[in-house]
Amino acid sequence: MAANTQDWQTLAKAKLDSINESIPQAWRVASLPSNEEQRDVTGDFIRQYLSPDEVGMTEASATTIVERVSSGQWTAEAVTKAFCHRASLAHQLVADAFITSKYPSTNLLKTNCLHETFFDAAIQDAKRLDEYRAKHKQPVGPLHGLPVSLKDQYHVKGVETTMGYVGWIGTFEGKKGTGKEKVFESELVKELRDLGAVLYCKTSVPQALMTGETINHIIGYTWNPKNRNLSAGGSSGGEGALIGLRGSPVGFGTDIGGSIRAPAAFNGLYGLRPSSGRLPYQGVADPIHGQNSILPVVGPLADSVGTLRLVVKSLLSREPWLHDPLVHEIPWRDDHSKVPRDPPSSFAVLRHDGAVSLHPPVRRAIETVVKGLEKHGHKIIEWDPPSHQRGYDICMTSFTYDNGADIQSALELSGEPMSQQIAPNATFIAANNIAKHEYQKEYMEYWNSTAELTGTGKPVDVVIAPFAPFSAARPGKYIYYAYAMIVNALDYTACTLPVTTADKNIDVVDPSFEPMSEMDAAIMAGCQTSLPASPAAPSPAPGPENLLDA
Numbered sequence: 001m002a003a004n005t006q007d008w009q010t011l012a013k014a015k016l017d018s019i020n021e022s023i024p025q026a027w028r029v030a031s032l033p034s035n036e037e038q039r040d041v042t043g044d045f046i047r048q049y050l051s052p053d054e055v056g057m058t059e060a061s062a063t064t065i066v067e068r069v070s071s072g073q074w075t076a077e078a079v080t081k082a083f084c085h086r087a088s089l090a091h092q093l094v095a096d097a098f099i100t101s102k103y104p105s106t107n108l109l110k111t112n113c114l115h116e117t118f119f120d121a122a123i124q125d126a127k128r129l130d131e132y133r134a135k136h137k138q139p140v141g142p143l144h145g146l147p148v149s150l151k152d153q154y155h156v157k158g159v160e161t162t163m164g165y166v167g168w169i170g171t172f173e174g175k176k177g178t179g180k181e182k183v184f185e186s187e188l189v190k191e192l193r194d195l196g197a198v199l200y201c202k203t204s205v206p207q208a209l210m211t212g213e214t215i216n217h218i219i220g221y222t223w224n225p226k227n228r229n230l231s232a233g234g235s236s237g238g239e240g241a242l243i244g245l246r247g248s249p250v251g252f253g254t255d256i257g258g259s260i261r262a263p264a265a266f267n268g269l270y271g272l273r274p275s276s277g278r279l280p281y282q283g284v285a286d287p288i289h290g291q292n293s294i295l296p297v298v299g300p301l302a303d304s305v306g307t308l309r310l311v312v313k314s315l316l317s318r319e320p321w322l323h324d325p326l327v328h329e330i331p332w333r334d335d336h337s338k339v340p341r342d343p344p345s346s347f348a349v350l351r352h353d354g355a356v357s358l359h360p361p362v363r364r365a366i367e368t369v370v371k372g373l374e375k376h377g378h379k380i381i382e383w384d385p386p387s388h389q390r391g392y393d394i395c396m397t398s399f400t401y402d403n404g405a406d407i408q409s410a411l412e413l414s415g416e417p418m419s420q421q422i423a424p425n426a427t428f429i430a431a432n433n434i435a436k437h438e439y440q441k442e443y444m445e446y447w448n449s450t451a452e453l454t455g456t457g458k459p460v461d462v463v464i465a466p467f468a469p470f471s472a473a474r475p476g477k478y479i480y481y482a483y484a485m486i487v488n489a490l491d492y493t494a495c496t497l498p499v500t501t502a503d504k505n506i507d508v509v510d511p512s513f514e515p516m517s518e519m520d521a522a523i524m525a526g527c528q529t530s531l532p533a534s535p536a537a538p539s540p541a542p543g544p545e546n547l548l549d550a
Contacts, residue, residue, distance in 0.1 A: 007415060008166045011166055012166045012218045015162070015166075016219055019112070022117040023088045024088065024119070029092050032095070035223070036229075039229060040225070040228075041094070041225050041228065041245070045093075046086070046089055046090070046093060046245055046246070049089050050082075050085065050089075054082040054085060057078065057082040058246050061249070061303075061304055061307060062249045062250050062302065062307040063306055063307065065079060065145065065147075065249060066139075066144055066310070069133075069144055069145030070133070070139040072133065074145075076127075076129040076130050076133075076144070076145035077126040077130055079126070079147065079198075080122050080123055080126040080145075080198050080200060083200065083247065083248060084117075084119040084122065084200055086247045087117070087149070087200070087242060087247035087248060088117075089247065090113055090114075090225070091112045091242075091247075094222060095112045095223075112204065113203055113204050113237075113241040114203060114204065114219075114238065115162060115203060115204050116156070116159040118156070118159050118199070118201065119201075121158055121200075122198050122200035125198050126198050129145055129196060141195040141314070142310070142317065143196045143197040143310075144195075145196060146198065146249065147197070147198045147199075147200055147248060148197040148198065148248070148249075148252065149201050149203055149239060149242055149243070149247070149250075149252075150189070150199060150203065150251060151205060151235075151236045151238065151252060151254060152202040153253075153254055153284055154186045154188060154284055154285075155180075156185060156189055156199060156202065157183050158182055159182060160181075161173070161285050163208075163209065163285050163287065164206055164216035164218065165208070165216075165414070166217050166414040166416045167412070167414035169218075172184065174410055184283065186283035187281075187282035187283050187324050188252060188279065188282075188283075188298055189283075190323075191280065191320060192315075195315070195317075201242075201248075202238075203236070203237075203238025203241075204216070204222045204241075205234070205236065205238060206234045206237065207411075207418070207419045208287045208410070208411075210256075210287060210288075210399060210407070211478065212231075212257075212258060212259075212473065212478035212484075213237065213473060213475065214231070214233070214234040214241075215234075215419055217416050217417075222238055222241055224266055224267065224472055225244045226244065226267065226268065226472075227472065230475075231266060231472055231473045231478060232263060232266060233263035233266040234259060234263065234478075235254070235259040236251075236253025236254065236259050236260055236263045236301065239252075239263055239301050240263025240264060240269065240301065241263070243301055243303065244269060246303075249302065249303075250301070250302040253271070253298070254281075254284065254296050254297065255273040256294060256296035256297075257395060257399070257481060257484060257488055258467065258481060258484030258485060260272065260273050260301060261273055261467050261484060261496045261536055262468065262478075262484065264534065265468060265472075265496045265532075265534035265536070266472040266473070266534075267532070268534065269301050269498065269534075270302055270304060270307075270308055270496060270497055270498070271495065271496045272300055272301075272312065272493075272494075273493065273494045273495070274297055274298075274299050274312070274493050274544050275297070275491050275493050276295040276297050276491055277328040278297070278328065278330065279298045279299065279312070279316075279320065280298070280320040280323065280324035280327050281295075281297065282327075284298065287406065287407060287410075288401075288402070291401050293398035293401075293432060293433050294394075294395050294399070294436075294488050294491075300312065305495075308495070308548055309544075312548075313332040316331050319331070333545050336546050344376070344377040345378050345461045345462075345550070346379040346380075346381065346450075346454035346455070346458070346460045346461055347370075347373055347378055347379070347381075347460055347461060347464055348380070348381050348382070348460040348462075348463045349366065349380055349382060349383055349463070350383040350385075350464070351382075353486075354388065354389070355388070356469050356482070356516075356517075357513070357515070357520055357524060359471060359523075359527045360502075360527065361471050361502030362466050362471060362535075364533065365500050365535055366464060366466060366535050368499050368500055369464050369499055369535055379454050381450060383460075383463050383465070385446050385447075388483070388486045390435075391439055391485065391486040391489035392482040392485050392486065394432060394435055394439060394489050395481075395485040395489050398432060398436075420476065436489065440490055440491070461539070461550060462539050462547065463539070465483065465538065466483050466535055467484055467534060468480070468484060469483060470523065470527070471502050471532060471534075473526075474526055479519070479522065479523070492539060492540050493538065494536050494538040494539070494547075495536065495537055496534045496535070496537075498532045498533075499532075499534060500532070501532055502533055509524060537550065
């Protein structure tokens with residue numbers, strides 16, 4: 001029986017209050033400027049609330065953090081406290097008055113990027129790491145003392161996983177009395193602990209995860225710290241906002257339709273979407289459990305390629321295939337991590353998917369990458385693959401096999417309404433799987449055929465393509481996903497990379513622009529020019545080694 005409206009709102013508000021109250025009093029900001037007064041809260045703005053030592057620790061690379069904690073130059077406890085402080089600030093800095101006129105179904109007044117904090121437990125874990133190093137004169141593992149944030153889809157002992165559902169509060173994935181509440185941990189979480197990582201917070205996600213913006217009835221809307229009038233992306237939007245503010249050196253999200261790459265692209269970060277079967281997904285909460293046509297994957301977001309390489313290589317050293325039956329027995333391959341530079345490599349570039357045009361800053365970012373590659377002697381060819389609309393349609397069909405029953409049942413637990421971004425419908429499974437396999441084969445053969453164009457005798461190594469037509473979405477305006485979802489339809493490895501920052505004086509819409517469709521016109525009408533512009537580089541290789549090197 002669904003609860004009444006007052007019940008779910010009361011439950012949501014109590015949860016939000018508990019999140020906000022978990023921020024230590026000493027770390028609370030008394031007052032903040034409005035979004036219009038201070039759009040960008042990154043860099044110097046957040047630094048004003050931190051000590052010089054805290055700034056140094058939280059802005060160091062993950063590699064530096066591990067090296068200094070492992071050597072004893074820094075303590076894991078000091079580093080953990082610094083990131084707990086900065087994460088607390090980030091949580092408050094992406095908060096502002098909620099847009100009640102656009103989302104009248106909620107009475108919440110604040111929005112933020114954290115769903116769960118467990119700072120005290122993290123500090124105790126850090127102390128144990130320091131004690132281990134002092135006693136054994138060596139680190140616990142390759143991630144010794146590295147703070148790692150997690151999307152609120154991973155189960156961590158001691159805290160809840162709501163995944164944006166009010167009905168999951170006080171339960172294990174919507175069920176009570178399972179014996180798993182606040183004690184079960186996802187496989188990735190266990191591996192990170194064994195590697196020496198310090199886990200300290202879980203970040204905001206949209207209700208049901210299935211949208212490129214982060215909004216739910218518990219915390220409201222998660223804003224972009226670079227421009228607090230725009231989206232931080234989704235569904236790993238809390239990770240994007242937190243890492244964008246350096247409240248975390250690295251975090252883990254999930255990706256079934258762009259959910260790692262959207263927050264990375266919108267916040268000027270690197271985000272890796274591995275192919276399925278490389279990293280452990282076992283024990284992760286899932287909004288459409290049982291759908292296996294388009295598999296979700298786990299992957300990291302960070303501010304450098306080096307950090308992505310560090311955490312992926314470290315996780316694979318734990319042999320995750322021994323604990324997750326869907327992980328392939330493929331360790332990190334150093335011989336795959338070197339893209340040829342002599343002779344030069346070959347790259348393809350996708351400038352338009354045939355349906356929606358790129359905003360000026362995204363187009364400029366693509367051209368910046370192309371010119372840089374050409375300057376170093378690499379071969380560039382135009383990418384003219386099979387229709388990306390077909391791949392997008394396959395993904396969308398897969399996501400609605402159950403006609404939204406899984407999502408609807410979770411909403412009925414509390415009686416909360418469905419967010420406007422989610423609109424499930426019915427479909428047919430077998431025919432869609434056949435279409436997916438045929439499409440993957442056709443795309444593969446097109447990729448192979450480029451060997452005739454590259455001049456190297458081999459197909460292109462990597463495709464340079466936009467992740468989305470915009471640098472970031474306005475609230476409620478993330479309405480086009482085909483650029484992102486093609487990677488999921490093909491199950492390719494992909495990584496976003498920040499290239500440049502949009503400039504309203506340079507990135508202007510061409511007055512002669514003629515839209516190809518109503519969708520094309522709607523996307524261009526929302527052009528924003530104030531955020532990082534980040535292409536995505538997909539590769540058909542089964543692993544991230546050579547893509548990260550590229």
